[in-house]
Every structure is written in structure tokens, then in C-alpha cells.
Amino acid sequence: MSAYVSAFELFSIGVGPSSSHTVGPLRAARSFAALLRPQHSAVARLECVLYGSLGATGIGHGTPDAIVAGLQGHEPETVDPAVVRGAWTDWRDGDALLLDGAHPVPFSRGDIAFAPRTRLPGHPNALTLRALDARGELLAEETYYSIGGGFIRRDGEDTALATASFPHAFDTAEALLALCDEHGWTIAEVARRNEESRRSEAEVAAGLDAIWDAMAGCVEAGLHADGVLPGMLKVKRRAGAIRAQLDEVESDGKRELPGEWLGAFALAVNEENASGGRVVTAPTNGAAGIVPAVAMYWWRFLADSGLGSGNAVTPYGELVGSALLGMHPADPVADDDLTVEANRRRGIRRFLLTATALGSLFKANASISGAEGGCQAEVGSACAMAAGGLTAVMGGTNRQIENAAEIAMEHHLGLTCDPVGGLVQIPCIERNAIAASTAVTAARLALRGDGSHYVSLDAVVETMRQTGIDMSHKYKETSEGGLAVNVIEC
Ligand code: SF4
Numbered sequence: 001m002s003a004y005v006s007a008f009e010l011f012s013i014g015v016g017p018s019s020s021h022t023v024g025p026l027r028a029a030r031s032f033a034a035l036l037r038p039q040h041s042a043v044a045r046l047e048c049v050l051y052g053s054l055g056a057t058g059i060g061h062g063t064p065d066a067i068v069a070g071l072q073g074h075e076p077e078t079v080d081p082a083v084v085r086g087a088w089t090d091w092r093d094g095d096a097l098l099l100d101g102a103h104p105v106p107f108s109r110g111d112i113a114f115a116p117r118t119r120l121p122g123h124p125n126a127l128t129l130r131a132l133d134a135r136g137e138l139l140a141e142e143t144y145y146s147i148g149g150g151f152i153r154r155d156g157e158d159t160a161l162a163t164a165s166f167p168h169a170f171d172t173a174e175a176l177l178a179l180c181d182e183h184g185w186t187i188a189e190v191a192r193r194n195e196e197s198r199r200s201e202a203e204v205a206a207g208l209d210a211i212w213d214a215m216a217g218c219v220e221a222g223l224h225a226d227g228v229l230p231g232m233l234k235v236k237r238r239a240g241a242i243r244a245q246l247d248e249v250e251s252d253g254k255r256e257l258p259g260e261w262l263g264a265f266a267l268a269v270n271e272e273n274a275s276g277g278r279v280v281t282a283p284t285n286g287a288a289g290i291v292p293a294v295a296m297y298w299w300r301f302l303a304d305s306g307l308g309s310g311n312a313v314t315p316y317g318e319l320v321g322s323a324l325l326g327m328h329p330a331d332p333v334a335d336d337d338l339t340v341e342a343n344r345r346r347g348i349r350r351f352l353l354t355a356t357a358l359g360s361l362f363k364a365n366a367s368i369s370g371a372e373g374g375c376q377a378e379v380g381s382a383c384a385m386a387a388g389g390l391t392a393v394m395g396g397t398n399r400q401i402e403n404a405a406e407i408a409m410e411h412h413l414g415l416t417c418d419p420v421g422g423l424v425q426i427p428c429i430e431r432n433a434i435a436a437s438t439a440v441t442a443a444r445l446a447l448r449g450d451g452s453h454y455v456s457l458d459a460v461v462e463t464m465r466q467t468g469i470d471m472s473h474k475y476k477e478t479s480e481g482g483l484a485v486n487v488i489e490c
Helices: 019-035 037-042 052-061 063-071 173-183 187-195 201-223 239-249 258-274 290-302 340-365 375-393 398-410 428-448 457-470
Strands: 013-015 045-051 096-099 103-106 112-115 125-132 138-148 151-154 278-280
Touching: 013 019, 013 201, 019 037, 019 052, 019 063, 019 125, 019 138, 019 151, 037 138, 045 052, 045 063, 045 103, 052 063, 052 112, 052 125, 063 096, 063 112, 063 125, 173 187, 173 340, 173 398, 173 457, 187 340, 187 375, 187 398, 201 239, 201 258, 201 278, 201 290, 201 340, 239 258, 258 278, 258 290, 258 428, 290 340, 290 375, 290 428, 340 375, 340 398, 340 457, 375 398, 375 428, 375 457, 398 428, 398 457
Parallel strands: 045 112
Antiparallel strands: 013 278, 045 125, 096 103, 125 138, 138 151
8 A cells, every 4th residue: 555645635725724624525515516417407405414523613614614615516726715704604594505506406504414422433524415306305315524634535435545556655654765765766756756657747846836836825815914813712813913023123134033934924824724715735724834834934044045055054053955956856847947936946846745745654544634633633744744844955864854754743742632612723823833833843853863763753653543543532623622621712
């Protein structure tokens, strides 16, 4: 079995606030609407039941809104986030829902039911969709599992990863490192070669650039927003105010506060996510701020520091490897563009490819779903992906990359998921900023070593899996424990 999951699945462009509770259900409902195509005209009623975690925290995560948008045929990559926001919440009972964008079906908010106490064996995030005819006879029924990161699985489908067909297979970090040793490849190069088995070089490069552009756009949007986030907590957005403060301090043109910018980048993405904006899963929406924040930190403060000087130490004490300069075997497109912009873009592709290979290991051998493994599975995995990506673009070796990912994950073990009010706001938003900082620290520690270390990445992935199994369901995206029950919602 290969663990590898494509970068274009792990980093999917979608909408907030949750990959498992918004993007996954939207995809499930859209899939169901498409399945009904041969019998659209017979459909007179649509029903949905949200089980387990989807039932418990679905309203706060916009799950019923996503179901309505998906039934109408929208897809997460292209839908205007404003269309999803409030699609169910603001629905007028009895209005016609345009099934698959084509066939009108009378629909009421009560057609979506919540069953938080019912846990289906397939996954804690489950939903059933039904279509009935005018006589109330069942036309079709499907149960879907939203298994994290926006991925869905239909009940009865093979649970094996659909990615098993990639040519350069690895199922553990040890196997990945052995593959790299055998061929003399970097981790990013393994990922690139796998991607190029499905897309051309140019398409891989353009696709990675599009992911980065969406991430950077999200950072920028969040840094220039203010006001209050949706939901009863009335959480104030902070990224815009922090950006204004930092701009003021650095008005002389000097870049003096990279560490504070790092936190602001993460807050910006997660505030955009919490407001239902355009977000890239990385590998989930709740943890979507970490990879973009660390990548943006590299792009703004480190990317150009070593140009022309081989290995160097930046004003911020970072090592910058000569691997940054010019072309690298992991780069998808063979061009000789040595402009600053081209070098940065190549670095970001390397960052994302490295993070993809690492994220694949968490997805295959443990979980990236908060409902399955707690927050260690979401924020811990994202932190490890970012740490590995940063180590790669700083010129780290494969073993230093593995070390950085291991350090980052090790110190998230046992982290619970307890969103207050079922909203992806408290503790999620700040948690991304803290994890971005941890990722940078993990990369720095790994880069100062030689890659040898005591706890392997595989051991820490397995520990995360076991800890997730042992964790009480109260701490797995149900809002029945932790901060969610100790913070008064006003
Ligand atoms: S606490 Fe962590 S896992 Fe839970 S919703 Fe927030 S970011 Fe996701």
C-alpha cells in the first residue's frame, strides 16, 4: 500500500469553516445530487440526518448550510463562499431547492435532522441522505463519511486509499527515506515524481502555484479584515489590527518583527476560515493557518536571504541553504529563470511537495480528523507538515526534514479538540499561531542537528494513532469536554 496522497487532494481549495464539517458534507451532498440525475424528475422530497460529531457541532461548523449548497450542485472549489454561508440557516421553509441546479424540490430546514448521540461504526462524521418520491417511497439513500481534510467515503466503498496507484510507493517515513536513499532523491522529488504520474510537469507546477496563490490570497484577505466573526461568541478579528501595528513599527522599511508576522499570518487565515471565506485545506480547515503562515514567513523573510551566498545565516539567525539557489531536482519545470519571484515560487513548490509527503503519512497511518484523533490529528499534523516544508526550503537533508516533522508532532501528542460553541474559533484560531511558531522552532532545531534523533517519525505517528483511539469522544470535535464546557458562551 502507498500512503501518498496527491498535493491536489491534501491541499484542496474550498470554503470555511471546517474541512470535515463543511467541505466534506458539501461534497457528499453534491455527489448524492449527481447520483440522482437519472431520476431527478421523480424526486419530491429530500432528507438528511447528521450523525455523531456532525450532529453535535454541525450548526456551528455550517454543516447544514453545506448540505443545502451541495444538493444544489455547488462544489467547494468554485462556489462563492457567500452562497454557502446561511444557505440553510436563512432558508425559507417550503421554498424550492434546485436539486443539482436543475430540478426544483420543496425543502424545509427541518428536512435536515441532527442525531449527535448516534455514532455510525464507519466514522464519527457520518451523514445519510435520502430522496423520496411524491408518494413518500424511497428512491435512493446513501450514507457518507466525512473522514477529514474534505475527503469523503461512501458507505460500502473500499476503505483502501484511492491513491495506491502512485509509482513511488512508501507506507512509512522509514520507507520514504529508504526510497530517497536508493535513488538519491529529496522527499519533495518523490512527491513531484508521483504527481507527474498523473499530470504534466507544467500542470503540477501551475497547480502548486494556484494552491499557493489561494493560500497567499487568504492571508492577505485576513490581514485586511476587521469586525466580529460569525456566531454567538462574537469573537473579534485580530489579524487586521496586528497587521496595522506591525506596519507602523516597520514604517521605516525594515523588517524587524518576523515572529510577530508569523502569528498574524496564521490568525489571518483562521479568521478567514471562521468567517466562511475561501480557504485551502492544509490538511484541514481548522488547521489551515499553519502551513500558509510558515510558508509566508519563509517567502517574506527568508527566501531571498541566501541568494548568491551559498549557505548563510540570515539576520534572524536562520540557516539558508544553497539548495535555494536556482534549479533543484524537485522543481517540476526546468526553467532557468533566476529572478527572485521564480526562486520563491520554486521554493514554495518544494515546501508544498515535502509537506504533502509528510501529511500523507499522518493520513494513512493515523488520522488528520479532529473527530477521529482530536486536535493532535489536525493541528499536530499541520505543524509537522509545515516544519518539514520549512526545513526543506532551508536546505535541510531528508533526515533533518523527518526530524523536524517528528519534533513538531511529538509536542502535540494528546492535544484535544474542544471548540467552544462548536465554532472553529476558540481555541482553534490562536492554536494555529502557536503551532506555526512551533513548526519554525522544530525546523530550527532539526537544521542545527545532523538528522539523527531518538524518536522516529513513524513512532510518533503510531503514538498519535493510539492516543486518538484512547482519547475520550468528549475531546473529539463533539464540544462535550474541555474548553467547550468550561467557557461560558455569551
Ligand atoms: S480544536 Fe483543533 S481539531 Fe478541534 S476544531 Fe479546533 S482546530 Fe480543529
